[in-house]
Structures are given as C-alpha cells and as structure tokens.
Amino acid sequence: MAKTFKILVVLFIVGVIAAGGITYGVYQHVKDRIPTVEEMKAIELKIPLRIYTRDEQLVGEYGEQRRTPLSYDDIPKDLENAVLAAEDSNFYHHPGVDIMGLLRAVYQLVSTGEIQGGGSTITMQVARNYFLSFEQTFTRKFTEIFISLKMEQQLSKHEILELYMNKIYLGKRAYGFEAAAQVYYGKSLSELDLAQYAMIAGLPKAPSRFNPVVNPSRALIRRNWILQRMLSLDMIDKESYQAAVESPITAKNYGIQPDVDANYVAEMVRSELYETYGEALYSEGLVVYTTINSKRQKDANKAIYDGVLSYDERHGYRGTIETRTELVEESVEDQQEALKEHSNVPSWVMALVLEVSDTTALVRLENGEQFELPWDAINWAAPYLSADSRGKKPETVGDVLVVGDVIQLRPDSDTVWRLAQTPAVQSALVSLDSKDGAIESLVGGFNYFSNKFNRVTQSKRQPGSNFKPFIYSAALNQGYTAATVINDAPVVFHDTNLAQAWRPTNDGGKFYGPTRLRQALYRSQNIVSVRLLDQMGISSTLEFLKNFGFDPNELPRNLSLSLGSANLSPLQIASGYSVFSNGGFKVQPYLIDRVEDRYGNIIFQANPTTVCKTCTLLEKSTPDEQQMGLFNTLSGFESLPVAPRVLDPEISYIIYDIMRDVITKGTGRRARVLNRDDIAGKTGTTNDGRDAWFSGYNGDIVTSVWTGFDDMSPLGRGEWGGSASLPTWINYMRPALAELPKSYIDKPSSLVTVRIDPLTGERALPGQKDAIFEIFRKEHVPAQRSIAAPISESTGIRDSGEQETRTENALENLF
Structure with a gap:
C-alpha cells in the first residue's frame, strides 16, 4: 500500500514537472505573440466615420464595422446580467480562464492533436477578438490562455467587460451591443427592455444561427x-422572467438609420476627407459636423421630391413596368417574389394589379397585402406622348391599367398610395448662408441610390437668364444705370468668336423697342442683354465677373455670354448670388464645420471668410489687405478672416432692387405667394428649354434650384425657370423664411432717388404725370430738363441733345 502511494506521489510529481515543462515550452513558443501591458492599455477599436448636421443629427456613416463604443457605466445592468448568464456566469470570480474548459482543451489536444473549441471565458473571447485570429489551432488556443491570464492582471473586470461589449460581432455588420441595438431595434441600448437584452445577448455564440x-x-x-x-x-x-418570455420578437433589420436624408452631402464629406486620411478614414472614429441645418435639409428634400413629381405627372404616364397576366393566378408568395425583382424609389412600393373597375384597381403590394387604389390616385395618368404633348385624359381606370400590370406606388397624403413612375427628369438645390458661405442644405438629385451623380457640384449646365444679373452688375460698374435705355429690336451680330452670323431673339419672338435696363432685367429681354454686352466689351466684362468667383477661362468669349451660355454648376451660381445677398462681399461656400477625433478633440475647425459690415477701415484697404484679414482685430472678428468686398454696395443694392421687381412684376411673379418684400431673384431658361433655373435671396440666405434632364433633352413646351424650378424654390423658402425676420440689403445713403421719364429714362419734366422713381448713384443721376427732347426716328429713343437744361444744383433739387 505504501509502495503504491509512493509510486502515485512520484507520478504526480513527474506529472507536475512534465506539465510545468510543457507549459514553459508552450509559453516560450508563443510568448512573442503575447501583447505588452502598454499594448493592452492602448487598445483602440475600429470606429466608423460619422457625419452629422450642425445640430447633431446623423447624416451618414462609413465603415465596414458598425460600432458605437460604450463605457462600462453606460452598460445597462440587465444587459450585463444577460451576457454573463449566456457566456460566462463565473466571470467575476475566475482568473481569466475556466479550469474545466482548460482541462477539456488539454484532453482534446492529447486525443486529437488539436483544439476543438469550447470553454472560452469572456476574457478569452476579448483576447481572441483583439489580438488573435479565429483559427482552431494549438498555438492560438494556448496563446489565448496566456493573454487572458495577463489581461486579468493588468486590467480590471469592468475594463475587460467594456472591451467585450464594444468588440464582439453580433451580425449585420454590428460590432458591439450599442450598434446591435440600433441595427435590430432602431433604438439606443438604453431604450431596450429585458426581452430585447436577452435576445441580443444570445448573438455572440452564433450571430447567423x-x-x-x-x-x-x-x-x-x-x-x-x-x-x-x-x-x-x-x-x-x-x-420579470414571465413577462420577458411572453414578449414577441420585435427585431427588424434597421441597419444604421440616419436622422436626416442627406446622402449627397455625406458623400461630399467622405470624398473630401478620403484625400487626407485614405482607408484609415473608415476606422479612426472621426466625427464630422457639417454646416447643414437638419430642418432645412428636410425641407429641401421635400421641395425637390414634390417639384420633380409635379413635373413628371403633368407630362403624362409612360406606362407600367411590365404586364404579367399569369402572375395573378399564382400564390401570394410567388407574387411577392416577382414584385421584389424590381428596383424602386425609397419609401415606394411595387404592386400587381389584380382587378380593375371603372373607378378602382385592386392591387397586391409587395408585402403581401391587398389595397384598393382609388380613382383620385390614378386620374392624372394621361399617356405621355412627348415632352410637348400628352394623350387623352383617362375617364376610367381601365384607360390606364389592366389586370397583370406591375406598377409603382408612392405614399400620398390623401389616398395612402398613388400611382407613380420613376421620374426621368432631375433637379438640384443648394442653399447658402450668404454671410460666410455655409451650405445649409444640398440636394444633388431626385434619388441618390439610383444615381449618385451630384448635380449641385458635378453638373455644369447653362444658366441662361439666371446669369444676367452678373452682366447687369458689370454695366452698372461701367456707368450704366437702371434707367439706361437700349433698343430691343432685331439685330444681327458678326462676331469673330462665333461660327456664323447670330440673330438673338427674345422668348416668344417679341421685341419691345426702347427699354430701360430695369425693365429688361426683370422681363428677361435677351436682345437688350446682348446689345449691352456688345457695348461694354467682352474682355472688360470677363475681368469684372472674376469678382463673383467665376473663372474667365470657363466663360465663353463671345456675346452669347450675356444669355448665360457658360457651363456652370448650381453651387457656382449660388456662390455668385451670395455677393448680391450679403451686400457685395465674396465668401467661399464650405460644408465641413469641424472634425473631431474619437476622443472628442477638435482636429479641424473651419475658419470661413465672413462678412463684417462694421469694419469701416476695411472699405479703405486694398484687396490684398482684405484677403489677409488685417482688420480682424479692429472689427472684433479676431479668429475669422474678413470677406473682401468685391462689389460696390451701391451696385449691389440697385441690382437687389431690380431683382425684387422680378418677384413683384417680372418672370418670378409666382414667388409673390410668399408675401415677403425682402426677397429678390431671377429665373433662367436655356435654348430649347434644356435647363430651368431660379436663384433667389434676401439679406441672409441665397438658394439656387436647377431642373433638367441628364441627357440634355428639352423639358418641353411651357417649362421655364418660372414653372419648373421656381415652385421648388418657393416650397423650400417658405419654411426657411418663416423662421427668419425680414432681411433687406442695406441701402447706401449715397444713393439718390429721382423721378424719370419711363419711356426715355431721362430726368422727368416738372409736373410730368407719368413720371416714375428710379435709384441712381450720385455721379450718374440724369441731368435736369425743362423741355422734352425729340424722339429719334431711327432709334425710337428720345435724343436730349442741346435741349437738356443742366443746373448746378441738380442733386440738391431732386424730386
């Protein structure tokens, strides 16, 4: 008996020595893979790029791993308990490894030569996820054990659990439990209940199963x-157990849902930052705050959506996706599968027409439900024939739909669903704070997911008459006035920069004869614009247009420039209009306000050039000094570069006053519905109606809208800037202006108002009954007259000649 005991003791000692030797040998083999204390404490998660509006609404997220890091204090107690119950109930009592699990691993090694798995504690899972791969090998398993033991020595249990909660993969690209809560429930982790905590706590074992x-x-x-x-x-x-067990499954695939639909904005930010950070952009946890105003972005989305669909419906129905009569007799499941084969606009649904009567259509929705589509949701659908014409207006549902048609439906406030079709036309909108160029909203097209081409920045289209205010500003700068008369009559130009003789015309082919510049601009008369540019000279005008940010090399060096033949983006146009809006200062549009690292440190802060109207010394500085911001300290703008003045405030105000007439009595009359006398703007339509524009502003905000086809097709008869783009501008500006007090462009005290003859633009005669008021710069006020000048038979313009009576005190005796 004693001998047997001695043998057992010897064997035990030998076994311990052997085990120690094996352990030492294994340790020596894997020690180089065990991280140092510094490496353990410097663990950084891969966190995606997140982009927010200025008011902290999520716009977009970029990164393969969806993750929102938690601190231990943020972990709900019920979730912690659920995870411990599922994965490691002894977590707070073991040294990092489960002894029974370790013995099982040794047995597997001895019997099979490799580790089969099992027995992993939370600490071991953290070691594997942060420092190792998932390969099932002897080396990896024992390295995992040694790392776990070391982690327990260097990190607290709460730190280890925090790492686990943030790193573990839970399916659907969700890493960590906060991301999982958003992906499966569309909520923050703190908003979930016990049943939901238990549900996501079950995912680490097998996220797909x-x-x-x-x-x-x-x-x-x-x-x-x-x-x-x-x-x-x-x-x-x-x-609590009973209530949770009886809870139904409420999980869905929410993904990471943005708070604001601004995909074009998010992509602009991503592409700009990628140039600096490369692939690290998607894992460094950068947080970007843009200049976007979330409410205005939502208003812009709706304005573009409504504007495009309004155009699309008034041009007729292009027909169903396809007709599959045999599908009507198949099972609901087969019908659903067939409908899901087609792509659609977000929030729209595909449907199959099951039955048709005179006034309704019974349809199967892609979710399997049936819906009765009423006549009011269908009666718009007269057949599309061409951009210029539609077929006969339908009288019954059967004139539009037949059984078996696969159709698109969109949400409608009146009928729940409305017959729809994916529009072919596109539209874009950009809105700026004209004081510093901050982009407050931007929509680059109707549907980002079908076409990511950003028409605000990437599309260069002809602005047409939307460009004329810049030409007229150049004229005022050269000494022309709002009362200068130019004859609107047929003319032929033999420009060496044009391939052939050019005969410009007005829209509709009408000529107005002698016309004051004010009238010509608000009525958008082409002939006057062309004659005006011809008189001013192209070279000097191109040089002046640089003040608005336009590159002369991008502008045509011929008279078509006066009609907006340059190819420019909506952002360039809006940027140019911001000079009018802010009273004559050049600001640079910008989108990124600041960038923070994963710890909340600001690593980039925008420093935009900003309008400073109180900087009196700035008016006397040189352009170079203005650009350098030499007067920032004097103005109180110590940290902001002052925007340089590029347009005389007198010219800025006169153009503003004329473009207010565009709204009150010109081509932008539809905007009178806003009941705002502080707004000004200009329509624009190119030849054959290929592009339709409206740009408008007050003293705070400038917004430009473009509408057209990507393939340059004409918009069709009756589609102008005032009908295709102005309604979208109105629908966006209505809520934007409702938040803002009236903001007028400051009128310089140096401007004077005199009564003029409306036919000639000359100073009105004393007592002249049809005289009107006009605004002038002092040095350009028409001379005082006492006798009417004769009208020239050749030009139709009154020739003042020697009959004008000039008085020395003309400015002191203005009417």
Whole structure:
C-alpha cells in the first residue's frame, strides 16, 4: 500500500514537472505573440466615420464595422446580467480562464492533436477578438490562455467587460451591443427592455444561427434559455422572467438609420476627407459636423421630391413596368417574389394589379397585402406622348391599367398610395448662408441610390437668364444705370468668336423697342442683354465677373455670354448670388464645420471668410489687405478672416432692387405667394428649354434650384425657370423664411432717388404725370430738363441733345 502511494506521489510529481515543462515550452513558443501591458492599455477599436448636421443629427456613416463604443457605466445592468448568464456566469470570480474548459482543451489536444473549441471565458473571447485570429489551432488556443491570464492582471473586470461589449460581432455588420441595438431595434441600448437584452445577448455564440431577423425561431429558443439562466442565477425575479418570455420578437433589420436624408452631402464629406486620411478614414472614429441645418435639409428634400413629381405627372404616364397576366393566378408568395425583382424609389412600393373597375384597381403590394387604389390616385395618368404633348385624359381606370400590370406606388397624403413612375427628369438645390458661405442644405438629385451623380457640384449646365444679373452688375460698374435705355429690336451680330452670323431673339419672338435696363432685367429681354454686352466689351466684362468667383477661362468669349451660355454648376451660381445677398462681399461656400477625433478633440475647425459690415477701415484697404484679414482685430472678428468686398454696395443694392421687381412684376411673379418684400431673384431658361433655373435671396440666405434632364433633352413646351424650378424654390423658402425676420440689403445713403421719364429714362419734366422713381448713384443721376427732347426716328429713343437744361444744383433739387 505504501509502495503504491509512493509510486502515485512520484507520478504526480513527474506529472507536475512534465506539465510545468510543457507549459514553459508552450509559453516560450508563443510568448512573442503575447501583447505588452502598454499594448493592452492602448487598445483602440475600429470606429466608423460619422457625419452629422450642425445640430447633431446623423447624416451618414462609413465603415465596414458598425460600432458605437460604450463605457462600462453606460452598460445597462440587465444587459450585463444577460451576457454573463449566456457566456460566462463565473466571470467575476475566475482568473481569466475556466479550469474545466482548460482541462477539456488539454484532453482534446492529447486525443486529437488539436483544439476543438469550447470553454472560452469572456476574457478569452476579448483576447481572441483583439489580438488573435479565429483559427482552431494549438498555438492560438494556448496563446489565448496566456493573454487572458495577463489581461486579468493588468486590467480590471469592468475594463475587460467594456472591451467585450464594444468588440464582439453580433451580425449585420454590428460590432458591439450599442450598434446591435440600433441595427435590430432602431433604438439606443438604453431604450431596450429585458426581452430585447436577452435576445441580443444570445448573438455572440452564433450571430447567423441565432439572428432574430433571419432565424426567429432559433433566436427565440436562445433568448428564453438565457432568461431561464438569469432566473436561476437570481439575476431577475419570476415576474420579470414571465413577462420577458411572453414578449414577441420585435427585431427588424434597421441597419444604421440616419436622422436626416442627406446622402449627397455625406458623400461630399467622405470624398473630401478620403484625400487626407485614405482607408484609415473608415476606422479612426472621426466625427464630422457639417454646416447643414437638419430642418432645412428636410425641407429641401421635400421641395425637390414634390417639384420633380409635379413635373413628371403633368407630362403624362409612360406606362407600367411590365404586364404579367399569369402572375395573378399564382400564390401570394410567388407574387411577392416577382414584385421584389424590381428596383424602386425609397419609401415606394411595387404592386400587381389584380382587378380593375371603372373607378378602382385592386392591387397586391409587395408585402403581401391587398389595397384598393382609388380613382383620385390614378386620374392624372394621361399617356405621355412627348415632352410637348400628352394623350387623352383617362375617364376610367381601365384607360390606364389592366389586370397583370406591375406598377409603382408612392405614399400620398390623401389616398395612402398613388400611382407613380420613376421620374426621368432631375433637379438640384443648394442653399447658402450668404454671410460666410455655409451650405445649409444640398440636394444633388431626385434619388441618390439610383444615381449618385451630384448635380449641385458635378453638373455644369447653362444658366441662361439666371446669369444676367452678373452682366447687369458689370454695366452698372461701367456707368450704366437702371434707367439706361437700349433698343430691343432685331439685330444681327458678326462676331469673330462665333461660327456664323447670330440673330438673338427674345422668348416668344417679341421685341419691345426702347427699354430701360430695369425693365429688361426683370422681363428677361435677351436682345437688350446682348446689345449691352456688345457695348461694354467682352474682355472688360470677363475681368469684372472674376469678382463673383467665376473663372474667365470657363466663360465663353463671345456675346452669347450675356444669355448665360457658360457651363456652370448650381453651387457656382449660388456662390455668385451670395455677393448680391450679403451686400457685395465674396465668401467661399464650405460644408465641413469641424472634425473631431474619437476622443472628442477638435482636429479641424473651419475658419470661413465672413462678412463684417462694421469694419469701416476695411472699405479703405486694398484687396490684398482684405484677403489677409488685417482688420480682424479692429472689427472684433479676431479668429475669422474678413470677406473682401468685391462689389460696390451701391451696385449691389440697385441690382437687389431690380431683382425684387422680378418677384413683384417680372418672370418670378409666382414667388409673390410668399408675401415677403425682402426677397429678390431671377429665373433662367436655356435654348430649347434644356435647363430651368431660379436663384433667389434676401439679406441672409441665397438658394439656387436647377431642373433638367441628364441627357440634355428639352423639358418641353411651357417649362421655364418660372414653372419648373421656381415652385421648388418657393416650397423650400417658405419654411426657411418663416423662421427668419425680414432681411433687406442695406441701402447706401449715397444713393439718390429721382423721378424719370419711363419711356426715355431721362430726368422727368416738372409736373410730368407719368413720371416714375428710379435709384441712381450720385455721379450718374440724369441731368435736369425743362423741355422734352425729340424722339429719334431711327432709334425710337428720345435724343436730349442741346435741349437738356443742366443746373448746378441738380442733386440738391431732386424730386
């Protein structure tokens, strides 16, 4: 007996020595893979790029791993208990490894030569996720054990659990439990209930097998098992357990849902930052705050959406997606599958026409439900024939739809669903704060997901008459006035920069004869603009247009420039109009306000050139001094470069006053519905109606809208800037202006108002009954007259000649 005991003791000692030797040998083999203390404490998660509006609404997220890091204090207690019950109930009591699991691993090694898995503690899972791969090998398993033991020595249990909660993969690209809460429930982790905590706590073991969206039955079994474990471990009481077990599965695939739809904005930010950060952009946890105003962005989205669909419907119905009569007799499941084959606009649904009567159509929606589509949702659909014409207006549903038609439906406030078709036309909108160039809203097209081409920045189209205010500003700068008369009559130009003789015309082919510049601009008369540019000279005008940010090399060096033949983006146009809006200063449009790193440190802060109207010394400085911002300290703008003045405030105000007439009595009359006398703007339509524009502003905000086809097709008869783009501008500006007090462009005290003859633009005669008021710069006020001048038979313009009576005190005796 004693001998047997001695043998056993010897064997035990030998076994211990052997085990120690094996352990030492294994340690020596894997020690180079064990991280240092510094490496453990310097662990950084891969966190995606997140982009927000100025008011902290999520716009977009870029990165393969969806993750929102949590601190231990942010982890709900019920979730912690659910995870411990599911993965490692002894977590707070073991040294990092489970002894029984370790013995099992050794047995697997001895019997099979490799590790089969099992027995992993939360600490071991953290070690594997942060420092190792998932390969099932001897080396990896023992390295995992040694790392776990070291982690328990260097990190607290709460730190280890925090790492686990943030790193573990939970399916659907969600890494960490906060991301999982957003992906599966569309909520923050703190908003979930006990049943939902147990559901996502069941995911680490097998994210695909226990996924509540893909495999709800298995997920339910796993959830209820975890709840039972929590009950047996006294983590919850019987009442809470019963309520949670009886809870239905509420998980869906929410993904990471932005608060604001601004995909074109998000892509602009991503592409700009990628040039600096490269692939690291998607994992460094950068947070970008843009200049976007979330409410105005939503208003812009709706304005573009409504404007495009309004155009699309008034040009007729282009027909159904396809007709599959045989599909009507198939099962609901087969019908659903067939409908899901077609792509659609977000929030729209595909439908199959099951029955048709005179006034309704019974349809199958792609979710399997039936819906009765009323006549009011269909009666717009006269057949599309061409951009210029539609077919006969339908009288019954049968004139539009037949059984078996696969159609698109869009949400409608009156009928729930409305017959629709994916529009072919496009539209874009950009809105700026004219004081510093901050982009407050931007929509680059109707549907980003079908076409990511950003028409605000990437599309260069002809602005047409939308460009004329810049030409007229150049004229005022050369000494012309709003009362200068130019004959609107047929003319032929033999310009060496044009291929052939050019005969410009006005829209509609009408000529107005002698016309004051004010009238010509608000009525958008082409002939006057062309004659005006011809008189001013192209070279000097191009030089002046640089003040608005236009590159002369991008502008045509011929008279077509006066009609907006340059190819410019909506952002360039809006930027140019901001000079009018802010009283004559040049600001640079910008989108990124600041960038923060993962710790909240600001690593970039925008420093935009900003209008400073109180900087009196700035008016006397040179352009170079203005650009350098030499007067920032004097003005109180110590940290902001002062925007340089590029347009005389007198010219800025006169153009503003004329463009207010565009709204009150010109081509922008529809905007009178806003009941705002502080707004000004200009329509624009190119030859054959290929582009339709409206740009408008007050003293705070400038917004430009473009509408057209990407393939340059004409918009069709009756589609002008005032009909295709102005309604969109109105729908955006209505809520924007409702938030703002009236903001007028400051009128310089140096401007004077005199009464003029409306036919000639000359100073009105004393007592002249049809005289009107006009604004002038002092040095350009028409001379005082006492006798009317004769009218020239050749030009139709009154020739003042020697009959004008000039008085020395003309400015002191203005009417």
